[in-house]
Amino acid sequence: LEGGRAEDVALVMEPLHNSDVGDVLEQLDAAERVALVRSLGDLFDFSALTEVDESIRLEIMQALPNAEIARGVAELDNDDAVYLLEDLEQEDRDEILSALPTFERLALKRSLDFPEDSAGRRMQTEFIAIPPFWTVGQVIDYLRTEKDLPDEFYQLYVVDAAYKVLGTLPLDKFLRSARAIKIDTIMNTNFVLIDAEQDQEEAARSFERYDLVEVGVVDESGRLVGVLTIDDIVDVIQEEAEEDIRFMAGVGDEDVSDTTVDTVRSRVPWLVINLFTAVAVSFVIGLFDATIEQMVALAVLMPIVASMGGNAGAQTMTVTVRALAMRELDGGRLRRLIRREMVVGLANGVIFAILIGIVTGLRYGDVQLGIVIGLAMVINMIVAGTFGILIPLTLDKLKADPAIASAVFVTTITDVVGFFAFLGIAGLWFGLF
Amino acid sequence: LEGGRAEDVALVMEPLHNSDVGDVLEQLDAAERVALVRSLGDLFDFSALTEVDESIRLEIMQALPNAEIARGVAELDNDDAVYLLEDLEQEDRDEILSALPTFERLALKRSLDFPEDSAGRRMQTEFIAIPPFWTVGQVIDYLRTEKDLPDEFYQLYVVDAAYKVLGTLPLDKFLRSARAIKIDTIMNTNFVLIDAEQDQEEAARSFERYDLVEVGVVDESGRLVGVLTIDDIVDVIQEEAEEDIRFMAGVGDEDVSDTTVDTVRSRVPWLVINLFTAVAVSFVIGLFDATIEQMVALAVLMPIVASMGGNAGAQTMTVTVRALAMRELDGGRLRRLIRREMVVGLANGVIFAILIGIVTGLRYGDVQLGIVIGLAMVINMIVAGTFGILIPLTLDKLKADPAIASAVFVTTITDVVGFFAFLGIAGLWFGLF
Structure with a gap:
């Protein structure tokens, strides 16, 4: 491919969708x-870059x-342009911005001024506003x-002179109305708006909840921006669920195409924490x-109690973390869940006390050892x-992301309690202290 | 609320969105x-039931x-009606269907004939088809x-007499065209269609990939249905990511509002499997x-090696499972990932061999023990x-869902190898066999 002539490559790439x-x-x-992008030159559509992993x-x-x-970005929709620019170094970003036409530059700057991961960063600044x-x-x-x-729009925004939204008008409803009808008689006055400062995940919740396809974003003065x-x-929905899965497994913000060094760097911190807790255990x-030393069977059996507790804790924790992420836990439902x-x-x-008690009793021909392991299991x-439920809840109350830290706390507790309960009860029961 | 009069309740509930x-x-x-639904009677909009957990x-x-x-379902869109009916017992379903008007009944029956979780089950059968x-x-x-x-539509379908799709026409493009223009000169001829038999997750992939808002569904003869x-x-996207998180933690298809008995039933099988593997370990x-017995420090240290391996394995496994789910692994990328x-x-x-080696050496004042645990760690x-990568890949090749079973295999292997390597190397090194 690369050895060939640039025009041939362009010919092959041209009809492809940016994905x-x-x-x-x-x-x-x-x-x-890089060679491919450069050989395509002007023909390369920068929106394809929104479809690749961050590292690439x-x-x-x-x-x-x-x-x-700058030339490529100038041709993009505002939201795609922001997406490409937001991760660049401040210096590169400023240089690119200053090379853009004034109007685009101002629109991009305004979007980039909103906090990271806010609705203002993700929004598209082109929309159709009409008077009532x-x-x-x-x-x-x-x-x-x-x-x-x-390029694409699904509804019209009915605004007053100050760009305050008075109503929305989905295209399908609009299309079905006769030419003479006044807009303010057919517009929806019961509409959802999103604050530009709002986190994109909150915005995603509104989309899911109200089955939205497009929603207006307003600044603090209520102006449609x-x-x-x-x-x-x-x-956003995809990324968010993705994030919870990865965080629970102690994998950072990592892509399949990250380099080996980046991967090691993203995973080592979690393993270091785990090393600390494992040593503590x-x-x-x-x-x-x-x-x-007096009863070596205890060493053989003790990981069973710890492992079962760890798995049961992970089950409860997972359900709680996801319910928190989906905002499913309020008053009545939370009490019922606990x-x-x-x-x-x-x-x-x-x-499992009964099961492991029987297995252990048979294996060692010792009913008492079965009772001890059963008690520790309960x-x-x-x-x-x-x-499994209290740790994610507490982290959430402390405004920490429960997906990130719950797992390490839960397994440490089930390990400590598992080993302590089993070895402690055994020591007392058999008089080994 | 429930003590009051039905009209009051209806008055409060009426303006609410179905979510x-x-x-x-x-x-x-x-x-x-149930009392609330019954007291609302005709005023209850059954679409609210599509917004609650399955068990409720x-x-x-x-x-x-x-x-x-049947009365409530008759007023729903076809896709919502299918969603409510598909989980009912065959008998109840047939009784409800037979109480519906002929046209609705046939449309619902056709949707229900498609396989579970297929595009045909999820589709809406109302659409706007126009001649070119x-x-x-x-x-x-x-x-x-x-x-x-x-009720809502985002594009028009241009079809021939046999309902074969010739083109699509998004409303925004349509709106910008003058009245005299012929449809076949402005329609998109480069469009995506989805097969009704296709799994809904595959359909979701197409939506994400091509940023679709609406797509036509065709039956095996290519007819728009x-x-x-x-x-x-x-x-679907939400559920799918959700499923992977839950499956990896060994939680079945479970909701926050499930009963205690259902919850126990959903979690015990996973814990039983874990009990088997823990006993095997x-x-x-x-x-x-x-x-x-000769060196009790080994019992104290051995869970560290197993636990570190388990966590590192879970990291790799999680990345692989998600990459498989997102269809990100083909040829070049797969080789690079491995x-x-x-x-x-x-x-x-x-x-971590160096870290744990130092910690152990210092703790027990025994350099050799530090070397042994370091070797086992590597x-x-x-x-x-x-x-962590081979197990999900193999399960995927065998057409099993890697999210469900990978975790148990990976932790069993890291446990077995962790204990075996550490105890085995220690036994050889210190001549304890």
Whole structure:
């Protein structure tokens, strides 16, 4: 591919959707990617860069001269342009911005002034605003003659002179109305708006909840400054669920295409934390080394109690973390969930105490050892249920992301309690202290 | 609320969006829910039931007489009706269907004939199909006079006499065209269609990839039979990521509002599997009981090696499972990922071997013990990286869902290898066999 002539490459790439171009870029090696983009020159549509992993995007953009990026960015929708620029170094960003036409530069600057991950960052600043006193016919004529319209739009915004939203008008409803009808008689006056400072995840909640396709974004003075469309929000929903999965497993903000060094850097902190807790847990075991020395079966059996508690805790924790993320826990539902998880912990404890008690009793021909491990299991399962719900709740109350830190706390507690309960009860029961 | 008069309740509930009605239902107790629905009678909009957890939906629908459900379902869009009916018992479903008007019944039956979780199940059967030879003006007049249009639509479908799709026409593009223009000169001829038999997750991939808002669904003969809209797909995307999180934690298809018994039933199978593997792992430890008896520090330290391997394995596994779910792994990228994870495993192994080696050496004043645990750590980290990627890949090749079963295999392997390597190397090194 790369050995050939640039025109041939352009010919092949031209009809592809930008997602497909993104795919092609991800398949290539680092050097080939930049070569491909450069050989396409003006024909390269920068929107393809919104479809590739962050590390690849940054790598390509760093390899390109800022003037070339400015030319590519100038042709993008405002929201795509912000998406490409927001991760760049301040210096590169300013250089690119200053190379853009005034109008685009100001619009981009305003979007970039909103906090990271806010609705203002994700919004598109092109939208169609119409006055309430126009008729359907006037609006249709306006749409047919006006050249500078957004690429895609699903509703019209009815605004007053200060750009305060008076109503919204979905295209399907608009289309069904006769030319003579006044806009303010058919517009929806019961509409949702989103604050530009609002977090994009909150905005995504509104889309899901009210089945929105497009929503107006207003600044603090209530002025319509942009719109969010569902295609941006689909990415937010995807990313958010993705984030929870990764955080629970202790994987940072990592892509399949990250380099080895970046990957190690993203994973080591979590493993270091885990090393600390594992060493701490081993100190708990160390308290009982004399007990273990007298009865080595305890060392053989103790990981079972800890592992079962860890898994049961992870189950409760996962349900709680996701319910918190989906804002499903308020008053009545929260109390019911806590009550349920306690009972589930007790029930699991009894079920698995009996099972492991029987298995252990048969394996060692020792009923008492079976009773001891059963007791430890009941305790650890109840602890797992209780902390599996309390830890994410507490982190959420403390404004920490429960997905990030819950797992380490829960497993540490179930490990400590598992080993302590089993070795402690065994020591007392068999008089080994 | 429930003590009062039905009209008052209706008055309060009436202006609420169906998501909010769903929320109110979830907040109530089981008995109150049914009482509320019944007291609202005809005023209850059954679409609120699409917004509540499955267990609550089934509970309410089982408590209502089928005739009442039929009346409520008749007023719903086809896709919402299918969503409510698909989980009912065959018998109830047939009774409700037979109480519906013929046209609705046939449309619902056809949707229900498609496989579960297919695009055909999720699609809406109302759409706007127009012939290619109409003009924009004719279409506008048709839309203005025709009463029986879908509630919401974002594009028009240009079809031939056999309902084969010739092109699509987004409303925004349509609106910008003059009345005299012929439809076939402005329609998009480069469009995406979805097969009704296709899995809804595949359909969701197309929406994300091509930033779709609405897409036509065709049957095996290529005839347009319905449309999928983004609001249904947002739910699919949400559910799918949700499923992976839950499956990885061994939580089944479970909601916050499930009963205690259902919750126990959903979680016990996973814990039973974990019990089996934990017992199997303990047999591995049991092989070394004489070794442990001679050097009890081994029992104190061994969970560290297993736990670090388990966490590193979970990291690799999570990245792989998600990459598989997002279809990000093909040829070049897969090879790069495997190579990267091996190197990451080795790097993590070296880093944590040194750390734990130093900690152990200092704690026990025994350099040799530090070397032994370091060696075991390197081995287990490499194993974790290797199996963290190979197990999900193999499950995917075998057409099993990697999210469900990967975790149990990976942790069992890292536990077995962790204990075996550490105790085995220690036994050889210190001559304890």
